[in-house]
Amino acid sequence: MPDEIQNSKFKIQNIPDPVALALAEDIGDGDLTCAYFVDAARSGKARIFAKQPCVLAGTDAAACAFALVDATLAVRTVRNDGDALRPGDTALEISGSVRSILTAERTALNFIQRLSGVATLTRTFVEAVKPHSARILDTRKTTPGLRALEKSAVLAGGGTNHRIGLFDMVMVKDNHLAAGTTLAQLRENVRRFREEHPGVRVEIEADRLEQVRDFLTLDGVDVILLDNMSNAQLAEALKLRADRPVLLEASGGVTLATVNSLAATGVDFISVGALTHSAPAVDFSLELTEA
Numbered sequence: 001m002p003d004e005i006q007n008s009k010f011k012i013q014n015i016p017d018p019v020a021l022a023l024a025e026d027i028g029d030g031d032l033t034c035a036y037f038v039d040a041a042r043s044g045k046a047r048i049f050a051k052q053p054c055v056l057a058g059t060d061a062a063a064c065a066f067a068l069v070d071a072t073l074a075v076r077t078v079r080n081d082g083d084a085l086r087p088g089d090t091a092l093e094i095s096g097s098v099r100s101i102l103t104a105e106r107t108a109l110n111f112i113q114r115l116s117g118v119a120t121l122t123r124t125f126v127e128a129v130k131p132h133s134a135r136i137l138d139t140r141k142t143t144p145g146l147r148a149l150e151k152s153a154v155l156a157g158g159g160t161n162h163r164i165g166l167f168d169m170v171m172v173k174d175n176h177l178a179a180g181t182t183l184a185q186l187r188e189n190v191r192r193f194r195e196e197h198p199g200v201r202v203e204i205e206a207d208r209l210e211q212v213r214d215f216l217t218l219d220g221v222d223v224i225l226l227d228n229m230s231n232a233q234l235a236e237a238l239k240l241r242a243d244r245p246v247l248l249e250a251s252g253g254v255t256l257a258t259v260n261s262l263a264a265t266g267v268d269f270i271s272v273g274a275l276t277h278s279a280p281a282v283d284f285s286l287e288l289t290e291a
């Protein structure tokens with residue numbers, strides 16, 4: 001039975017799919033500007049650089065955009081995902097056909113700007129909970145089709161991935177409980193799930209301390225989600241847990257102004273939907289350095 005939510009490096013599957021889709025919507029039937037205004041024989045070099053302080057993410061997706069447009073382009077990653085950049089710092093260098101570089105430019109920048117925004121906001125939350133030990137979790141509130149990339153960016157920012165989807169973890173939320181599940185039924189369902197899916201996490205949401213008391217009596221529950229509870233209620237939930245091997249996660253409207261006080265209660269995790277649904281893009285630019 002797992003004792004913590006994993007923070008191993010997220011494996012991005014089929015990264016060309018979202019990048020190919022983004023290129024298709026941008027290029028369509030062809031880059032008209034480059035076709036008429038850039039010499040097809042012209043070669044050159046370019047760099048992508050930060051225009052504001054940030055935590056870098058999305059270099060793989062950006063490099064993939066250039067490769068899908070033109071496999072002959074040479075792309076060098078100058079800085080790695082997770083690195084802190086200052087204005088002017090170079091993230092990627094690209095050399096080859098100028099037409100190809102400029103055709104892929106906006107798609108590559110869109111990915112690196114968006115994902116660096118996620119990583120930067122995540123790092124801000126991670127720093128904000130210090131010196132407490134609570135770990136910052138993401139959620140499933142991601143851009144459709146970009147979940148793998150955005151969750152990878154959360155890791156680059158020092159956060160921890162919660163469940164990836166509906167398939168890799170049980171999370172019994174208030175709407176599941178509202179369907180009329182009794183405590184006895186819940187106990188039996190957890191027992192049956194444990195028998196058939198050993199090692200898969202089980203989490204249950206509680207929005208009242210009475211529920212916390214009940215859920216602590218269930219064998220096989222790894223995490224109790226404490227939804228929209230006050231700091232005093234969180235502290236009381238910690239007392240109720242005592243030495244039981246159950247982790248506690250705070251959630252609900254978490255902001256940079258409140259996250260440190262939440263962490264100070266002693267909860268193990270704090271989930272923050274804003275990491276992926278409200279992260280502002282970071283300003284990056286591409287410039288030709290030689291043509």
